[in-house]
Amino acid sequence: MPTSREGHEPDHHPTTTILHRGGGAGDASAGDSGAPPTRQVWVPGPVIVGAGPSGLATAACLKARGVPSLVLEKDPCVAASWRHRTYERLRLHLPRCFCELPLAPFPPGTPPYPTRDQFVAYLDGYARAFGIEPRLGARVRSAAYDAAIGFWRVTVDEDDAEGGGAAATTTEFVSRWLVVATGENAEPAWPEGVEGMDGYRGVAMHTSSYKKGDEFRGKNVLVVGCGNSGMEVSLDLCNNGARASMVVRDKLHVLPREILGISTFGLSVFLLRWLPIKRVDSLLLFFSRLILGDTEKYGLPRPKIGPFQVKSSTGKTPVLDIGALRKIKCGEIKVVPAINRFTGNNGVEFTDGHREDFDAVIFATGYKSNVPSWLKEEEFFSHADGFPRKPFPHSWRGKNGLYAAGFTRKGLMGTSYDAVRIAGDIADQWTEAFASPTAAHRSSDHGA
Incomplete structure (x- = not known):
């Protein structure tokens, strides 16, 4: 990863570190054009785009394996598609045993076919149980792999929390791994x-x-x-x-x-x-x-x-x-x-x-996938439909640390399958990279 660090202080999120804070005097990224200030933030663990069931399940499985992650969500809450699509899915079509995410069953007393509100409450409780705190209001503009440093650059527009949400900022998150968890149903078709x-x-x-x-x-x-x-x-x-x-x-x-x-x-x-x-x-x-x-x-x-x-x-x-x-x-x-x-x-x-x-x-x-609108990648994801080109069960892993969670066309069972495998694969790399102080120092200085 880049070794020059300006303002090496922790970001508001506990799993990120600011590499460069833009917008100051003489900062070329801000200039005089009125463009929003930019900053660069290193994420030691994976960046997960989407805080629906797939993103939450992947973050939970990673945390269980000792790997931190940063979850980005464009909406102001988790599971927005379930929460705000007011009529659809008033009651899940599948029994609750087929709707559970990894590591956490539904609470006692949940009916055999949970309602949408009960499923949303389950997802809220799931996030709390695993301490998952997504970065809300973070709209991913683009994500591209930088082969020169071996990292993904994820450019995000978000409201400035310190400014009361009035000013928009642009942040570039830099991570070795990128998990696409925006789902099959990101936008109405x-x-x-x-x-x-x-x-x-x-x-x-x-x-x-x-x-x-x-x-x-x-x-x-x-x-x-x-x-x-x-x-x-x-x-x-x-x-x-x-x-x-x-x-x-x-x-x-x-x-x-x-x-x-x-x-x-x-x-x-x-x-x-x-x-x-x-x-x-x-x-x-x-x-x-x-x-x-x-x-x-x-x-x-x-x-x-x-x-x-x-x-x-x-x-x-x-x-x-x-x-x-x-x-x-x-x-x-x-x-x-x-x-x-x-x-x-x-x-x-x-x-x-x-x-x-x-x-x-x-x-x-x-609904349809929105991945082609922001992911700058042509091999793993199809630009025609925004799905991985490989069929299930091989649709969860691409190249250069790119993963897909929840694109199996098999519902929440497919989501769980992806989350477990993605977490295991990243955890193995994490353990190898940070097994010793020497390895951790090399990774910090040079990136992967």
């Missing part, structure tokens, strides 16, 4: 290229902003998307007196949430230990037809391959029914084909040619 969409004059929102169906009582509402979020929002609209129509563009698997009183997901995981995936899919589809009937009769055709084969090949999760299918069967939720174009102020034309006016359109079109 909106449909592109739909004719006339810009001219729609009704209410248009993404499910990330949806709160409660009673806001649409008596309204004609179109839900674009038929995944778990689309189904849940359609059901909530219907239960609150709205007239809900749901766009079904693709084939999908709808499964009961429980089979014979057992979680469908839990049963599937158990069966996959003993049976091939095709056999497990056959059993799931048999019970699904027995419990739910033929979904194709109601405009919900199934793919030719089974639900877990679809999940494995595309990452697309099957829908776990919590009541929407019954509403579809009785016509309270109307199934419509894909949108052809928007017409007039409130009109929508579908691919079958029929048109209808809607007071609101809610896009249940999922």
